[in-house]
Amino acid sequence: MTEIKEMARKIRMDIIEMLTMAKSGHPGGSLSAADIMAVLFFDEMRLDPANKDWSERDRFVLSKGHAAPVYYAALANKGFFPREELLKLRKTGHFLQGHPDMRKVPGVDMSTGSLGHGISAAGGMALAGKIDKKSFRVYSLLGDGEMAEGLVWEAAMAASHYKLDNLVAILDYNGLQIDGACEEVMKSSPLDDKWRAFGWNVLEIDGHDLKEIKEALEKAKNFKGKPTIIIAKTIKGKGVSFMENQAGWHGNAPSSEQAELALAELKGGELG
Amino acid sequence: MTKSEEKVIKIATRDAYGKALVKLGGENTDIVVLDADLSKSTKTADFNKVYPERFFNMGIAEQNLIGFSAGLAAVGKIPFASTFAIFAAGRAFEQIRNSVAYPKLNVKIAVTHAGISVGEDGGSHQAIEDLALMRAIPNMTVLVPADAVETDQIIRAAAEYQGPVYIRMGRLAVPVLFDDTKYSFAIGKANIIREGKDVAIIANGLMVAEALKAAEELKEQGIESTVVNCASLKPLDEETIINAAKLTGAVVTAEEHSIIGGLGSAVAEVLSENIPVPLRRVGVKDTFGESGNPEELLKKYGLTAQEIVIAVREVIKQKK
Ligand SMILES: Cc1ncc(C[n+]2csc(CCOP(=O)(O)OP(=O)(O)O)c2C)c(N)n1
Numbered sequence: 141m142t143e144i145k146e147m148a149r150k151i152r153m154d155i156i157e158m159l160t161m162a163k164s165g166h167p168g169g170s171l172s173a174a175d176i177m178a179v180l181f182f183d184e185m186r187l188d189p190a191n192k193d194w195s196e197r198d199r200f201v202l203s204k205g206h207a208a209p210v211y212y213a214a215l216a217n218k219g220f221f222p223r224e225e226l227l228k229l230r231k232t233g234h235f236l237q238g239h240p241d242m243r244k245v246p247g248v249d250m251s252t253g254s255l256g257h258g259i260s261a262a263g264g265m266a267l268a269g270k271i272d273k274k275s276f277r278v279y280s281l282l283g284d285g286e287m288a289e290g291l292v293w294e295a296a297m298a299a300s301h302y303k304l305d306n307l308v309a310i311l312d313y314n315g316l317q318i319d320g321a322c323e324e325v326m327k328s329s330p331l332d333d334k335w336r337a338f339g340w341n342v343l344e345i346d347g348h349d350l351k352e353i354k355e356a357l358e359k360a361k362n363f364k365g366k367p368t369i370i371i372a373k374t375i376k377g378k379g380v381s382f383m384e385n386q387a388g389w390h391g392n393a394p395s396s397e398q399a400e401l402a403l404a405e406l407k408g409g410e411l412g
Numbered sequence: 413m414t415k416s417e418e419k420v421i422k423i424a425t426r427d428a429y430g431k432a433l434v435k436l437g438g439e440n441t442d443i444v445v446l447d448a449d450l451s452k453s454t455k456t457a458d459f460n461k462v463y464p465e466r467f468f469n470m471g472i473a474e475q476n477l478i479g480f481s482a483g484l485a486a487v488g489k490i491p492f493a494s495t496f497a498i499f500a501a502g503r504a505f506e507q508i509r510n511s512v513a514y515p516k517l518n519v520k521i522a523v524t525h526a527g528i529s530v531g532e533d534g535g536s537h538q539a540i541e542d543l544a545l546m547r548a549i550p551n552m553t554v555l556v557p558a559d560a561v562e563t564d565q566i567i568r569a570a571a572e573y574q575g576p577v578y579i580r581m582g583r584l585a586v587p588v589l590f591d592d593t594k595y596s597f598a599i600g601k602a603n604i605i606r607e608g609k610d611v612a613i614i615a616n617g618l619m620v621a622e623a624l625k626a627a628e629e630l631k632e633q634g635i636e637s638t639v640v641n642c643a644s645l646k647p648l649d650e651e652t653i654i655n656a657a658k659l660t661g662a663v664v665t666a667e668e669h670s671i672i673g674g675l676g677s678a679v680a681e682v683l684s685e686n687i688p689v690p691l692r693r694v695g696v697k698d699t700f701g702e703s704g705n706p707e708e709l710l711k712k713y714g715l716t717a718q719e720i721v722i723a724v725r726e727v728i729k730q731k732k
């Protein structure tokens with residue numbers, strides 16, 4: 141776990157560095173998902189960066205596509221492309237698009253960016269796995285603001301109807317979206333009851349506790365007959381004190397001064 | 413190439429679709445079929461009867477119909493997603509745009525009940541703008557079969573092609589025009605189904621039969637028509653369109669779709685940039701449809717051979 145803890149720290153620092161260079165992008169929802177992504181990509185998922193199209197690989201769909209920086213940092217650190225590339229995020233002609241693009245970014249399984257789409261496509265992937273009786277699993281990360289999208293619930297209904305127990309949704313439950321607190325913009329709680337009512341196995345964890353994340357993923361694997369959602373309580377902007385729990389840091393890149401402060405905190409901080 | 417007027421058999425393109433799917437399903441086990449609670453109408457129920465393990469009803473959830481199809485395609489399946497044209501191109505436009513076309517996924521959006529010929533269900537169900545929407549999306553191939561024979565060939569071509577395809581079919585039984593042993597559809601190719609020097613009538617869908625009728629009538633008036641079946645709306649066979657315009661010097665388009673954004677617009681774009689000749693567009697004149705008997709509605713909305721004849725006479729008058 142200490143390795144994964146270090147990886148989560150590295151991913152957070154990469155997020156700050158790439159967003160600073162890009163001068164735009166989404167730090168809050170990237171930082172909140174760093175621990176989840178570290179466990180997924182460095183412990184849980186079966187991937188082979190040397191053979192990125194390996195048909196038996198586990199799939200990942202970033203339904204909250206705006207958190208591309210945390211995804212790209214995980215992929216780069218995993219070896220899908222050189223880490224230096226991260227610093228060219230969002231630049232004209234560079235392959236690292238503002239939102240995940242499966243045709244341009246090595247390791248990306250589905251293009252996303254329009255909220256609600258990812259979990260639907262992830263459902264289709266899991267269904268394909270079931271048709272062919274394959275053992276790969278499908279993971280999808282969603283935002284809590286995203287819960288307002290009707291398509292999420294269409295997908296939730298279909299995934300339980302087709303008993304897609306090879307599908308795991310992880311909800312980055314950070315309480316914030318663009319215009320403020322999710323509970324004020326559009327109340328979606330109680331989410332545990334909603335997902336349960338839609339026929340899902342529901343697990344609730346601290347989304348910054350690596351052990352809890354790992355255990356929940358394990359439980360999901362052993363649960364048969366229903367898809368699982370892990371509702372992971374998180375802090376938006378986690379790891380950078382001035383970004384934590386601030387809706388304003390949803391979609392603004394730090395200045396180089398702010399980045400310096402953030403990186404210093406991340407370097408010295410006790411995370412995970 | 414076309415069957416004689418006498419022995420007209422009528423088959424809805426949706427019926428031909430159901431049969432084509434069953435045939436292809438036996439040949440290629442990667443083909444899966446999804447529907448949104450309209451399988452009896454879209455005829456995907458035919459496939460469900462034979463291959464229930466590869467048929468998935470997504471319920472009345474068209475956005476998710478497309479999203480799941482995208483995911484299936486991303487893992488190597490060839491999904492045919494079916495519902496009515498209005499609910500695919502309309503309700504699920506952005507899923508088609510962002511989850512299918514943008515990543516160039518191998519999804520076949522095979523819709524039925526397009527156009528005014530839906531009939532009694534009325535304007536809410538009569539997609540007259542779907543081709544405009546689909547044609548504007550990069551990476552999208554847009555196909556509009558004219559009869560049952562062409563539908564069969566188009567479904568096969570779509571399955572063999574790698575990438576997103578929108579296939580627009582109808583509810584109404586329409587004349588079988590082609591002989592499968594002689595007719596050959598190819599993506600990106602228009603078919604010249606009649607040759608004449610005075611005017612070119614470029615049509616697709618059920619208006620191809622009307623174009624042929626119009627050509628017969630015009631012949632009696634001493635006007636010789638070229639008739640082009642432009643089933644491949646995108647990619648468009650620009651060469652054939654330009655050559656037809658060169659040969660005849662006057663063009664009429666005919667489609668069961670709004671004259672805004674469909675075949676008429678596409679042909680106008682090509683002609684105005686390459687060979688500006690007099691042009692008339694027969695189609696739905698920027699208006700919604702309504703309930704009624706399909707044949708009566710087609711007349712009411714000017715989707716007839718008669719309307720094509722009038723347009724031809726006008727356009728010929730304009731020739732220099
Ligand atoms: C369909 C759609 N509508 C709007 C947006 C613009 N948008 C990007 S992020 C966002 C807020 C997302 O909030 P949340 O899901 O809570 O994500 P997180 O807090 O994890 O960043 C919005 C509205 C979008 N990307 N897609």
Ligand SMILES: [Mg+2]
Pocket residue numbers: 169283284285312313314315316317
């Ligand atoms: Mg949020």
